[in-house]
Amino acid sequence: MARKFITYFDKQGEDYTDELISAVRDKLDTCDNIKYILIASSSGESALKLAEAIDDDDITIINVSHNVGFSGDNESDISDEMIEKLEKEGIKTFQGIHAFSGAARGVTNKYGGYSPLDVVADTLRMFSHGVKVAGEISIMAADAGLVPVGEEIIAIGGRAHGVDTAVILTPVNSKNLFNMKFHEIIAMPRD
Template identity: 55%
Template sequence: MEKSITYFEKPGPINTDAIIGLVKERLRESDIKYVAVASSTGVSALKLNQALKDLDITIVNCSHHAGFKEVNKTRISAETRAQLEDEGIVTFIGSHALSGVGKSISKKFGGITPVEIIASTYRTISQGFKVCAEITIMLADAGLIPVGEEVVAIGGTGSGLDTAVVMTAANMTNAFDMKFHEIIAMPRP
């Protein structure tokens, strides 16, 4: 089997439009039904939906947990969340699977927890690769994407999107059952 991978010269939001185009191409040649996207503000999720609206795909968005930047605040506004809902896209907001309460332990007492080591290891490939692993656990645990069938996951570096994969999600209790089948595009480390 031959599949192409696109490597971006630099990470970051400049790659958002290109990656959405590449995801669309890959979806056209597959029978994948779900796309999991990390879109903190919802901006990339809206762009993605605009591009994929002629495909029979369920897009599910994952934003940061409340309090990530500011106490009691979510990164996505109520208006954008509602707009996404109107377009059929659910936004999940919850505890981050690859940091969790462990992050409080390392912040308060120092060191690093095993889950954070998993996150850092994925980041050696790309930030977005870690994000794809993390959001698919979160969305699978929320019952919003299926476990046991291939989905597309898309993440980025800080903002926007630069990494897309075809993968099989896993719940947090079986995280090592997660499978990465194909890299569609990523920034070249």
């Protein structure tokens, strides 16, 4: 049996980015098996803050941004300048289609209804939007070959701006969605 400490924020939102990063840094002090941290940061700002706080050459930080076209045709939410700045800090940036919506959203937008992935996403949102994002980006990164499946990682997410949720999970490829394992909640909002 193990007792773990979880940080709960009063509400979701960007107000907790610094505290969330501090909680992740504290968790890393007690976990020597974590080699990858995924962070959902459409602009790259939260990923840059994370890199400044985590000074460990044995940990790979990967920023997961929205896919090109998410906000508008041919538009990227993250600037080339920010991608370059993150690369100088040793952070890779991945822009890919959302694992829980993607092309299925195009079908439901045109014909209505729901896809099975909408149910998965809404189920994870019952914990927090950030838990859904953490699971989603882990699948996206695994499918892109950026994180190994079967190895525990930290995944960080939130909603819109900033981050407010961090979990330890074992990512899977999308074809094995229901084999994904959430092991620990490091921090999340209570609302």
